[in-house]
Amino acid sequence: xxxxxxxxxxxxxxxxxxxxxxxxxxxxxxxxxxxxxxxxxxxxxxxxxxxxxxxxxxxxxxxxxxxxxxxxxxxxxxxxxxxxxxxxxxxxxxxxxxxxxxxxxxxxxxxxxxxxxxxxxxxxxxxxxxxxxxxxxxxxxxxxxxxxxxxxxxxxxxxxxxxxxxxxxxxxxxxxxxxxxxxxxxxxxxxxxxxxxxxxxxxxxxxxxxxxxxxxxxxxxxxxxxxxxxx
Amino acid sequence: xxxxxxxxxxxxxxxxxxxxxxxxxxxxxxxxxxxxxxxxxxxxxxxxxxxxxxxxxxxxxxxxxxxxxxxxxxxxxxxxxxxxxxxxxxxxxxxxxxxxxxxxxxxxxxxxxxxxxxxxxxxxxxxxxxxxxxxxxxxxxxxxxxxxxxxxxxxxxxxxxxxxxxxxxxxxxxxxxxxxxxxxxxxxxxxxxxxxxxxxxxxxxxxxxxxxxxxxxxxxxxxxxxxxxxxxxxxxxxxxxxxxxxxxxxxxxxxxxxxxxxxxxxxxxxxxxxxxxxxxxxxxxxxxxxxxxxxxxxxxxxxxxxxxxxxxxxxxxxxxxxxxxxxxxxxxxxxxxxxxxxxxxxxxxxxxxxxxxxxxxxxxxxxxxxxxxxxxxxxxxxxxxxxxxxxxxxxxxxxxxxxxxxxxxxxxxxxxxxxxxxxxxxxxxxxxxxxxxxxxxxxxxxxxxxxxxxxxxxxxxxxxxxxxxxxxxxxxxxxxxxxxxxxxxxxxxxxxxxxxxxxxxxxxxxxxxxxxxxxxxxxxxxxxxxxxxxxxxxxxxxxxxxxxxxxxxxxxxxxxxxxxxxxxxxxxxxxxxx
Ligand SMILES: [Fe+2]
Ligand SMILES: [Fe+2]
Ligand SMILES: [Fe+2]
Numbered sequence: 001x002x003x004x005x006x007x008x009x010x011x012x013x014x015x016x017x018x019x020x021x022x023x024x025x026x027x028x029x030x031x032x033x034x035x036x037x038x039x040x041x042x043x044x045x046x047x048x049x050x051x052x053x054x055x056x057x058x059x060x061x062x063x064x065x066x067x068x069x070x071x072x073x074x075x076x077x078x079x080x081x082x083x084x085x086x087x088x089x090x091x092x093x094x095x096x097x098x099x100x101x102x103x104x105x106x107x108x109x110x111x112x113x114x115x116x117x118x119x120x121x122x123x124x125x126x127x128x129x130x131x132x133x134x135x136x137x138x139x140x141x142x143x144x145x146x147x148x149x150x151x152x153x154x155x156x157x158x159x160x161x162x163x164x165x166x167x168x169x170x171x172x173x174x175x176x177x178x179x180x181x182x183x184x185x186x187x188x189x190x191x192x193x194x195x196x197x198x199x200x201x202x203x204x205x206x207x208x209x210x211x212x213x214x215x216x217x218x219x220x221x222x223x224x225x226x227x228x229x230x231x
Numbered sequence: 232x233x234x235x236x237x238x239x240x241x242x243x244x245x246x247x248x249x250x251x252x253x254x255x256x257x258x259x260x261x262x263x264x265x266x267x268x269x270x271x272x273x274x275x276x277x278x279x280x281x282x283x284x285x286x287x288x289x290x291x292x293x294x295x296x297x298x299x300x301x302x303x304x305x306x307x308x309x310x311x312x313x314x315x316x317x318x319x320x321x322x323x324x325x326x327x328x329x330x331x332x333x334x335x336x337x338x339x340x341x342x343x344x345x346x347x348x349x350x351x352x353x354x355x356x357x358x359x360x361x362x363x364x365x366x367x368x369x370x371x372x373x374x375x376x377x378x379x380x381x382x383x384x385x386x387x388x389x390x391x392x393x394x395x396x397x398x399x400x401x402x403x404x405x406x407x408x409x410x411x412x413x414x415x416x417x418x419x420x421x422x423x424x425x426x427x428x429x430x431x432x433x434x435x436x437x438x439x440x441x442x443x444x445x446x447x448x449x450x451x452x453x454x455x456x457x458x459x460x461x462x463x464x465x466x467x468x469x470x471x472x473x474x475x476x477x478x479x480x481x482x483x484x485x486x487x488x489x490x491x492x493x494x495x496x497x498x499x500x501x502x503x504x505x506x507x508x509x510x511x512x513x514x515x516x517x518x519x520x521x522x523x524x525x526x527x528x529x530x531x532x533x534x535x536x537x538x539x540x541x542x543x544x545x546x547x548x549x550x551x552x553x554x555x556x557x558x559x560x561x562x563x564x565x566x567x568x569x570x571x572x573x574x575x576x577x578x579x580x581x582x583x584x585x586x587x588x589x590x591x592x593x594x595x596x597x598x599x600x601x602x603x604x605x606x607x608x609x610x611x612x613x614x615x616x617x618x619x620x621x622x623x624x625x626x627x628x629x630x631x632x633x634x635x636x637x638x639x640x641x642x643x644x645x646x647x648x649x650x651x652x653x654x655x656x657x658x659x660x661x662x663x664x665x666x667x668x669x670x671x672x673x674x675x676x677x678x679x680x681x682x683x684x685x686x687x688x689x690x691x692x693x694x695x696x697x698x699x700x701x702x703x704x705x706x707x708x709x710x711x712x713x714x715x716x717x718x719x720x721x722x723x724x725x726x727x728x729x730x731x732x733x734x735x736x737x738x739x740x741x742x743x744x745x746x747x748x749x750x751x752x753x754x755x756x757x758x759x760x761x762x763x764x765x766x767x768x769x770x771x772x773x774x775x776x777x778x779x780x781x782x783x784x785x786x787x788x789x790x791x792x793x794x795x796x797x798x799x800x801x802x803x804x805x806x807x808x809x
Contacts, residue, residue, distance in 0.1 A: 023265055030784055032613060039616035042784065046791045063495040068423070071493045077425060078267045078776065089271060196323035203308075203326055215302055215385055217355065217401045222391065227352040227586055230301040230334075 015055035020086030022048035027092035110145035235580025241572035245276035298356035300333035356383025363578030364540035380543030381412030408473035423494035440513025450514025456525035546570035568716035627803035641762035649786035659771035661752035669766030693734035694744035
């Protein structure tokens with residue numbers, strides 16, 4: 001059961017990551033300075049949407065065999081991309097990064113994505129159809145990587161392949177750090193939970209002293225309530 | 232100029248009202264961010280409002296937030312407090328995430344739009360709903376406002392009397408956690424659908440159910456109107472949304488009606504469990520209708536008004552409205568096109584306006600159905616290569632394109648439309664729509680299943696001109712305005728074949744749209760007369776799980792990701808080669 005849950009989790013997280021990329025690429029498409037760039041990002045975004053669909057269908061096939069209570073936890077929900085960190089509250093990468101960094105980011109991430117799919121391939125090894133679908137996705141990612149690389153070298157000719165390698169090393173480290181960070185965050189969350197509970201408990205004790213019954217507005221003209229009051 | 236915003240709890244949005252009190256621009260954040268039900272601070276929406284209207288923070292006299300943030304934070308906490316230790320997780324989460332709650336609106340505004348934070352007003356949440364509905368009402372005095380939602384900042388249902396826009400007296404309210412909206416969402420969750428968007432599915436599923444079945448009765452009995460005390464009663468033992476972070480219903484509900492549905496299993500009409508789930512949905516729908524009937528009745532008793540404003544998320548339950556409108560004391564029910572929290576940004580902006588203008592004359596015009604300003608020039612340039620590579624130009628003249636669309640529809644094609652300003656949402660009314668011949672079963676089926684991957688128990692809406700609507704459907708005078716924005720269902724007329732239309736529901740109703748003059752759909756329906764097509768099937772231009780398209784790139788993306796072949800744009804008709 002635990003293995004199954006892990007399987008569902010991998011598929012859900014991968015679908016979420018792919019969906020995040022689709023939206024990032026769409027945002028990049030809409031802010032492009034040239035129609036040729038827009039075309040590239042558009043196609044890339046379309047691929048990422050399709051990858052999402054593939055992973056969601058793999059997820060769905062597995063989850064429908066599970067008891068409802070477990071399966072329910074693996075529903076895909078696009079707003080969860082914010083809390084999971086696939087999208088940032090501050091905006092899309094293209095809005096928050098320098099263009100050069102953005103392209104370098106795409107370049108390296110595509111390669112990393114392709115690598116992480118090798119792990120997923122092992123998970124679906126018994127299913128011919130899924131294996132093929134994931135292999136196709138890996139080809140897409142390689143193609144994306146190629147485009148980004150070409151683009152990067154064309155528009156930033158002063159930057160040489162070794163510099164791209166540097167970007168890749170940086171991203172790999174970041175990714176690893178992200179995993180460690182994520183792990184620590186979860187651990188920290190667990191450790192701190194009693195503290196939050198305690199904080200919540202005392203907070204609530206104080207709050208319980210605030211009398212909310214005078215919040216009742218029956219019989220009052222709602223237009224006369226103080227407009228600068230947050231209560 | 233006056234701004235109103237809604238965010239943090241449901242879909243976020245921003246609205247702009249001009250110095251005469253007219254709504255001139257409005258965006259849902261999800262349209263711009265492309266994240267369905269995006270509830271984050273509507274930074275993009277406000278920015279776009281500024282851009283499209285050449286404004287900056289100095290041009291804004293005040294910005295109104297759609298609820299009282301501290302009450303919105305405190306009341307659920309105080310309720311949860313009564314259920315410690317069960318509710319500890321919920322409580323600690325509230326504290327941990329207080330920066331994602333309404334309490335952070337001041338900070339978010341000051342961070343993103345410095346200067347604006349000195350102009351913030353806070354409006355009572357249900358008042359923002361009432362004002363939204365009031366904006367859409369020709370009549371501005373002597374109205375009864377009924378607000379029914381999940382939860383805002385205080386109550387979950389309320390009745391007010393609108394003496395004038397400046398005097399709106401609350402007469403009755405129902406306190407959290409008893410909530411029609413949250414009850415319906417919990418059942419939505421139980422049935423395996425996504426809360427906040429699956430409610431429409433429950434409504435569709437309900438018409439296949441038998442509300443007299445044993446299981447249905449069990450559900451409908453959980454929520455009832457207590458006529459003696461004039462109160463809504465909900466048996467909270469069966470629900471956990473007020474004490475738990477993860478579960479909206481309690482284990483007791485499972486022992487009452489069985490295991491929740493596995494969300495990943497397809498729900499098909501002939502499956503062995505289909506009837507069971509449909510009956511559960513029917514029970515929830517029955518309970519909602521009963522309470523609403525009682526609420527309207529009681530509202531009439533205490534206000535004496537025959538004109539109603541109906542808003543809040545539950546007002547999107549279009550299937551219940553048909554029954555309500557038959558109550559003999561109702562002359563009119565105004566339901567704004569976006570009765571939920573996204574739309575309440577409009578009411579909040581209106582509140583800003585009213586607070587700064589003490590003596591306005593009621594010359595305010597009713598808002599347009601397409602208030603999201605969109606200019607296509609930039610996208611025309613940007614999509615040049617996308618279109619030249621993967622689309623074939625059918626025509627770049629608009630009149631010719633319309634004629635061609637008529638021809639294509641008559642031959643059974645589905646057409647995507649992405650033209651002009653966009654709808655208020657959530658319903659697509661023709662500018663961001665997928666349309667086809669409403670009498671062609673194959674075309675409607677292709678639209679519904681192949682393109683949109685929608686559940687078979689949710690029919691597509693039909694749209695038509697007024698005279699055609701009169702011919703096929705039993706229109707109710709009280710709902711004439713709601714029909715313009717697909718706000719209510721109506722019955723198929725006896726003696727006509729309308730109940731066999733592919734857009735009709737199994738319970739012989741349809742969620743019709745009566746098109747207005749000077750709209751794209753009206754123009755197309757004129758052209759289609761030549762082909763004897765009177766009704767179009769109309770669904771939003773998007774794929775399942777995504778927000779409705781906003782700009783052309785979104786529309787082209789639907790073509791790229793689905794078998795949709797044709798798209799009508801601001802600069803012509805194109806055929807997809809994807
Ligand atoms: Fe991908
Ligand atoms: Fe990729
Ligand atoms: Fe609300």
